[in-house]
Amino acid sequence: MRIGRRSVLEGFAAGSSVTILGTGTILGSGLGSRAFAQAAGPAEASQIDVAKAKAEGKVVLYTSLDTKIVDAVIAPFKEKYGINVEYFRGGASDVASKVLAEADAGRAEVDMVDASDLAALLLMKDRKLLKPFKSDASGAIAANLRDPDGTWITDRLTQAVIQYNTREFGANPPKSWADLGGSPWKGRLVFFSSATGDGAPRIYTLAKHLGWDLVKALAATKPLRVQSPQVLTQVLERGERGAGFLQNDNIAWRSKEQGKPTDYLFPAEGVPTELGACGLLARSSRPHAAALFFEWWMSPQGQAILVEGGKYSSRTDVAPPTGSPPLSKLKLLTLDPVEYKKDRAKILDQMTAIFGGEWGS
Amino acid sequence: MRGALPAGGPFGVVPAPEARVRRFGLEGLVLGVAVILLLLLVGYPLLWLILAAFGLPPEFGIEYFVRVFTRSQNYDALINTLQLALGTGAVSVAIGVPLAWATARTDMRLRNVVHALVALSYITPPYLTALAYIILFGPDAGQFNRVLRMFIEVDSGPVNIFTMGGIIFVIGIHVFAFTYFLTYSALRSVDSSLEESAQILGTRRWRITLSVTLPLVAPAITGGALLAAIDSLALFGPQAIIGTPAQIVFLPTRIYATIGSYPPRWAEASALSLVLVVLTVIGLAVQRGYLERRSYVTVGGRGGRTTRISLGAWRWPLLLFCLAVVFFSAVAPIGVLVLTAFSKSWADPPSLSNFTLAHFATALFHDQVSVRSIVNSTKLATMAAAVALVIGASVAYLDLRTSVRGRRLLDYLAVLPLGLPGTVMAVGILLAFLRSPIPIYGTIWILLVAYVARFVPLATRSANATFRQVDASLEEAGRITGASWWVAVRRILFPLARPGLLVAFLLVFIPSFSELSATILLYGSGTETIAIAIYRLNDLGQIEVVSALAVFTIAVVLVLSALVNLLSNATSEPRAQV
Numbered sequence: 001m002r003i004g005r006r007s008v009l010e011g012f013a014a015g016s017s018v019t020i021l022g023t024g025t026i027l028g029s030g031l032g033s034r035a036f037a038q039a040a041g042p043a044e045a046s047q048i049d050v051a052k053a054k055a056e057g058k059v060v061l062y063t064s065l066d067t068k069i070v071d072a073v074i075a076p077f078k079e080k081y082g083i084n085v086e087y088f089r090g091g092a093s094d095v096a097s098k099v100l101a102e103a104d105a106g107r108a109e110v111d112m113v114d115a116s117d118l119a120a121l122l123l124m125k126d127r128k129l130l131k132p133f134k135s136d137a138s139g140a141i142a143a144n145l146r147d148p149d150g151t152w153i154t155d156r157l158t159q160a161v162i163q164y165n166t167r168e169f170g171a172n173p174p175k176s177w178a179d180l181g182g183s184p185w186k187g188r189l190v191f192f193s194s195a196t197g198d199g200a201p202r203i204y205t206l207a208k209h210l211g212w213d214l215v216k217a218l219a220a221t222k223p224l225r226v227q228s229p230q231v232l233t234q235v236l237e238r239g240e241r242g243a244g245f246l247q248n249d250n251i252a253w254r255s256k257e258q259g260k261p262t263d264y265l266f267p268a269e270g271v272p273t274e275l276g277a278c279g280l281l282a283r284s285s286r287p288h289a290a291a292l293f294f295e296w297w298m299s300p301q302g303q304a305i306l307v308e309g310g311k312y313s314s315r316t317d318v319a320p321p322t323g324s325p326p327l328s329k330l331k332l333l334t335l336d337p338v339e340y341k342k343d344r345a346k347i348l349d350q351m352t353a354i355f356g357g358e359w360g361s
Numbered sequence: 362m363r364g365a366l367p368a369g370g371p372f373g374v375v376p377a378p379e380a381r382v383r384r385f386g387l388e389g390l391v392l393g394v395a396v397i398l399l400l401l402l403v404g405y406p407l408l409w410l411i412l413a414a415f416g417l418p419p420e421f422g423i424e425y426f427v428r429v430f431t432r433s434q435n436y437d438a439l440i441n442t443l444q445l446a447l448g449t450g451a452v453s454v455a456i457g458v459p460l461a462w463a464t465a466r467t468d469m470r471l472r473n474v475v476h477a478l479v480a481l482s483y484i485t486p487p488y489l490t491a492l493a494y495i496i497l498f499g500p501d502a503g504q505f506n507r508v509l510r511m512f513i514e515v516d517s518g519p520v521n522i523f524t525m526g527g528i529i530f531v532i533g534i535h536v537f538a539f540t541y542f543l544t545y546s547a548l549r550s551v552d553s554s555l556e557e558s559a560q561i562l563g564t565r566r567w568r569i570t571l572s573v574t575l576p577l578v579a580p581a582i583t584g585g586a587l588l589a590a591i592d593s594l595a596l597f598g599p600q601a602i603i604g605t606p607a608q609i610v611f612l613p614t615r616i617y618a619t620i621g622s623y624p625p626r627w628a629e630a631s632a633l634s635l636v637l638v639v640l641t642v643i644g645l646a647v648q649r650g651y652l653e654r655r656s657y658v659t660v661g662g663r664g665g666r667t668t669r670i671s672l673g674a675w676r677w678p679l680l681l682f683c684l685a686v687v688f689f690s691a692v693a694p695i696g697v698l699v700l701t702a703f704s705k706s707w708a709d710p711p712s713l714s715n716f717t718l719a720h721f722a723t724a725l726f727h728d729q730v731s732v733r734s735i736v737n738s739t740k741l742a743t744m745a746a747a748v749a750l751v752i753g754a755s756v757a758y759l760d761l762r763t764s765v766r767g768r769r770l771l772d773y774l775a776v777l778p779l780g781l782p783g784t785v786m787a788v789g790i791l792l793a794f795l796r797s798p799i800p801i802y803g804t805i806w807i808l809l810v811a812y813v814a815r816f817v818p819l820a821t822r823s824a825n826a827t828f829r830q831v832d833a834s835l836e837e838a839g840r841i842t843g844a845s846w847w848v849a850v851r852r853i854l855f856p857l858a859r860p861g862l863l864v865a866f867l868l869v870f871i872p873s874f875s876e877l878s879a880t881i882l883l884y885g886s887g888t889e890t891i892a893i894a895i896y897r898l899n900d901l902g903q904i905e906v907v908s909a910l911a912v913f914t915i916a917v918v919l920v921l922s923a924l925v926n927l928l929s930n931a932t933s934e935p936r937a938q939v
Contacts (some may be wrong), residue, residue: 060886067901071729088886089730089897096623098885104625105795105802109885120623187517194900195605195614196622225606231902238708240501348622352434357608358615360622361434 041287044134045295053288054083060286061087061293062095063114064198065156065276066230066250069309076305077296083289091228093196093360096120099281103129108283111290114155114297116276117201119341121152124279126341131282133291137298140315145275152279154314155298156306157327160202160272163252163264164243165236174243176267177210181217188242189223192232196360197348201335202246204347205272209333218245219354236262246272250310253321257310266325270333275314388846392763395755396771398748402814403774406789407781410638413792414631425632435633438615442594442640445529445611450590452533456686457540457589458582462570463679465548468669470676475683476545482690483538484922486875487531488598488892489911492899493694494531495603496701496908498522502708504697523607531603532593534690539592540585547581548574553668566670580651587648591641595782597878598892602899612637613784613878620788620882627792634785645780695915701908720909731910733887734894741805741890742873745812746820749869750862752813753820754828758850761828762836775821778814783878786815791882803885811883812873819868827861828854860928867925874921875914 042048063070067089074085088098092115099113100123113130115121124130130151137153138146145154162180164173168188174180180189193199207215224241226232229248235241237260252264278297284290296302303313310321320326340347348361416422429435460479464472482490497505500521513519521527551574559569575582600611612633619630672679701707705717724731756775759768778786790811794802801807831854839849855862877892884893891914898907 062886067730086887093622097621097625100624101620101791101795102803102885104627105800107800107803109803123624195601195618225608227605227900228902231900234902238502240499349434355608358434358605358610358618360618 041131041284042291043132045136045291048291048295049288050081050292053286053292054081056083056286056289058084058086058286059111059289059293060109061085061112061114062098062110063087063089063278064092064095064116065089065114065306065311066309069306069311072309073297073302073305076301077293081292083293085293091194091196091198092117092120093194093198096123097196099124099129100127103127108281108285110281111284111286112278112280112294112297114276114278116156116158116274117198118152118154118275118277118337119201119344121277121279122337122341125149125151129282130279131284131287133280133294135298136295137315140300140317142314142316145314147279152277153298154275154277155303156276156314157312158274158276159249159266159312159327159330159332160206160246160274161249161252161264161266162243162245163233163236163247163255163262165239165241166261166263167239168242173263173265175265176269177206177214177218177245178269180243180245181214181221183221185221185243187222189218189221190226190232190235190241190244191218191223191246192226192229192244193351193355193359194227195358197344197351199246200344200348200351200359201340202272202274203351204340205274205333205335206246208335209270209272216354225355225357233260233262249312249324250321253310253324257322266330268331270331273327273332273334275334275337276311392755392759392765395752396759398813399752399756399771399775399817402752402810403778403817406786406793406814407777409792409796410631410634410785410789413628414635416628425628426635428629429632429636434610435615438610438612438633439636441525441609442612442637444525445532445600446590446594446640446644448525448529449533449536449593450586452529453537453540453589454582454586456533457537457585458544458575459679460537460683460686461541461544461548462574463683465545466551466574466667466670467672467679468676469672469680469683471680471684475687478687478691479538479541480922481695481919482534482687483542484871484918485535485691485695485915486598486877486892486918487535487596488602488877488895489698489875489915490535490690490694491531491599491602492895492904492907492911493697494522494527496697496707496904497693498527505693522603525607525609528599528603528607528609531599532596533589534686535596535599536589536592537690539588540582543581543585543588544578547578549667551577551667557668570670584648584651587644587651591644591648591780594637594640594644595784595878597782597784597881598896601881602896612640613782616784616788617881620791627788627795630788631792634782634788637782637785638780641780641782695912698908698911698915701905702912704905707904707908720905721913723906724909724913728894728898728906730889730897731894731906734889734891734910735913737805737808737888738874738891741808741812742870744809745816745873746866746870748809748813749817749820750824750866752817753822753865754824754862756821757825757828760825762833772821772825776818778816779818781815783811783815783876784882787811787879787882790814790879803888805888807883808880808888808890811879812869812876815876815879816869816872819872820865823861823865823868824858827858827865830861831857860931864925864928867921867928871918871921871925875918 070087070089078084095113095115096117099110102109113124121130125147132150134150135153141153147153162174191199203215224235226235229251232244232247233251233255236244237255247264249264252262255262256264278294280290280294300315300318303315303318307313307318307321312320312327345361348359351359352361414425416425460475463469464476497503498520500506500517500523503522506518506520509519522531556569556573559573595613597613597617601614601617604611604614616630616633619626619633700711702720703716704711705715709715725735726732753775756771759765760772790807794807801810836849836853839853844852875892876890877896880890880892881896884890891910895907895910
């Protein structure tokens with residue numbers, strides 16, 4: 001019942017042709033596709049009608065991806081099809097709560113959802129908000145990184161790294177999570193989470209695999225909390241703090257690429273990985289346009305744009321970002337999204353108890 | 362609670378003139394529609410808020426209230442919110458009263474400048490002041506801190522805005538305007554003869570001020586401090602922008618988080634909202650009590666005259682204090698936003714090589730969300746002001762020119778939202794329209810609903826004051842000579858009331874243009890407003906673009922407020938505040 005680290009790795013190493021232990025995963029908890037009402041529009045990529053898509057005119061996307069990357073993915077699509085993509089960008093919780101609130105309201109504003117919190121998509125699936133769709137990308141994505149019912153598919157993997165200021169630690173950078181837990185780091189650390197708990201999954205992953213004591217030790221250094229990875233990197237670039245824990249790898253990568261005085265590392269003890277996933281909304285009033293964009297988003301070309309922005313693609317046929325190690329070389333720590341979905345309220349309470357402040361619990 | 366500060370407090374009710382004739386037809390239709398709109402916009406969401414807090418539907422229960430008080434994060438939020446209110450109330454007295462005394466009763470130089478700058482600190486949206494203070498007093502990169510560190514040997518700070526004290530300060534320098542203006546008005550109308558009597562009896566000047574003047578205006582001071590405290594309870598922006606990184610939770614941010622986290626917890630948010638409403642209502646009731654006690658004071662007598670006190674040697678220290686206050690409340694925050702907006706990097710000191718116009722170009726022309734937000738805010742503020750004006754004018758008309766039963770209640774309903782935090786209004790509206798067959802959730806119309814509901818009191822009060830100045834006999838004369846009701850209203854009332862109605866329009870437009878606390882819960886893709894663009898871009902750390910957008914917003918608000926002032930001075934009714 002979990003997406004194990006090994007299965008993720010094997011998925012990458014072996015591609016999709018190999019069936020892996022643990023792929024049943026979410027299958028067991030999810031509903032069979034028969035349980036879904038017959039959704040309107042295309043059920044698989046080959047059924048997308050481009051003419052209808054153009055007639056539908058636009059796609060509304062809710063996403064938690066960095067706006068710079070989203071803009072870059074949308075531009076060629078808009079140019080090719082003349083279909084506009086309007087998007088709402090917020091943290092994963094913002095995205096999820098908006099989709100769920102709209103569902104409560106019986107509204108169908110959104111056509112496609114993308115969030116770096118798989119548990120959120122599982123919750124949407126439970127509520128029958130997502131539409132089963134057989135993407136052409138399925139063949140290139142490990143079976144355990146997509147829903148057997150086709151309601152969601154992983155599009156990216158975000159690794160939580162240690163980012164640090166090279167002026168402060170050029171000669172002697174931190175090496176491990178355990179390193180950061182000590183008293184010399186008091187007042188020198190920074191981490192991020194929105195007030196709605198977006199930082200919680202990775203902290204929980206770290207605690208699950210390496211122990212709550214480590215997390216408590218990090219909290220004991222009185223780390224500065226900022227609202228997003230984008231602000232975290234700025235705090236380090238300006239030297240306000242020395243090191244950031246559980247930073248998004250793509251943001252750390254970009255900072256380094258841009259020649260800012262930062263560097264980052266994937267600690268050998270293990271790197272929490274966060275699955276970003278996307279899906280189509282069952283009640284979408286623009287099913288063809290949405291599916292067309294979905295397929296572009298998941299295509300090798302679309303995914304290549306994510307990679308240019310520093311993201312690791314879920315596709316086995318798309319290389320990692322320039323200069324980044326292949327995921328198979330990393331010890332990935334994963335989160336069981338089913339468990340996280342179930343225990344989320346409790347976990348957020350724990351975060352509040354350990355770090356204080358607002359976690360949306 | 363921005364806009365004109367009414368003499369009677371937000372719930373100040375004015376006595377109705379003698380009963381008037383009841384009419385139907387077109388009159389009934391126009392007024393009826395306005396009334397229905399008001400009930401739908403204000404009454405209906407409130408009803409849902411109360412229902413949801415008690416678990417309805419599906420079943421009645423008080424478990425959510427129990428939950429509110431048994432969970433430490435809610436309890437902490439309540440305590441922090443009360444601390445904040447007490448703190449800002451105290452700050453507002455500590456700086457508002459000396460300033461009011463200096464500008465109202467002394468011959469201090471630059472008192473007009475000080476007065477205008479207090480108004481400026483009040484009209485600057487407080488979330489922008491909060492952003493500015495992060496740039497100024499962020500513990501490490503803060504501009505003022507870096508200057509201070511040249512003299513003081515510390516690694517970080519010495520001032521850290523991300524503390525309870527920091528939040529009280531930032532909100533305090535916004536809400537002290539309430540205390541300032543109420544005290545100022547009271548001091549201006551104190552009859553100096555009492556003070557002179559004391560002086561003849563040989564009492565020293567400072568003792569006169571402390572033991573004669575201040576007690577006379579004490580109810581105004583207390584009333585102002587309470588309004589300041591109530592307003593700070595309800596603010597969302599500074600509490601979120603500074604409170605979240607500071608790890609300090611308040612009720613409005615808590616309410617936002619219970620809905621913004623998934624799945625949205627409507628009932629808990631409603632229960633929290635009602636707690637906030639209760640705090641506000643208690644505060645307003647006490648405040649009203651205090652202001653009514655003004656009756657024993659000599660103020661208000663037309664025959665009294667007020668003399669200015671010659672400060673002598675004290676003029677310089679007092680001026681220095683006043684200038685320091687307005688420097689921190691208006692000059693520094695707005696100044697740093699302007700500097701940042703023109704800087705390539707805000708963390709670098711301002712210089713010619715660091716100068717750029719690129720952020721304004723981004724904010725006003727290039728960034729999709731930012732450009733759309735300006736269009737949306739302009740559209741929304743215009744529509745909200747127009748609708749609120751129609752409703753407000755109708756309610757005022759019913760109140761002053763008819764004897765329709767229930768018009769008192771209607772008047773009350775139209776003023777009620779002044780006491781309701783934006784976050785609370787938003788929760789009510791969400792609940793109401795999530796379940797309503799009117800499909801406006803996620804559209805721009807739900808924001809229109811929120812703005813009209815929130816700011817209709819400003820239009821109602823303003824229209825009321827305006828109609829009061831136009832004698833009903835003029836319209837009646839028109840009716841007697843054969844004009845229909847509509848003709849009488851259009852040809853006689855409206856032309857005479859036009860400047861006042863324009864003020865009413867602007868008083869709604871201005872806060873709608875920069876509204877944050879309700880919008881944050883109600884906006885969707887494509888309906889981002891300026892406040893949302895600022896909030897979201899700040900989340901992504903794009904401080905320079907945020908500053909450009911902030912400077913633009915302040916400029917718009919400032920120009921329109923100046924217009925309000927101009928129009929208000931042109932009419933005989935003094936509406937001095939803005």
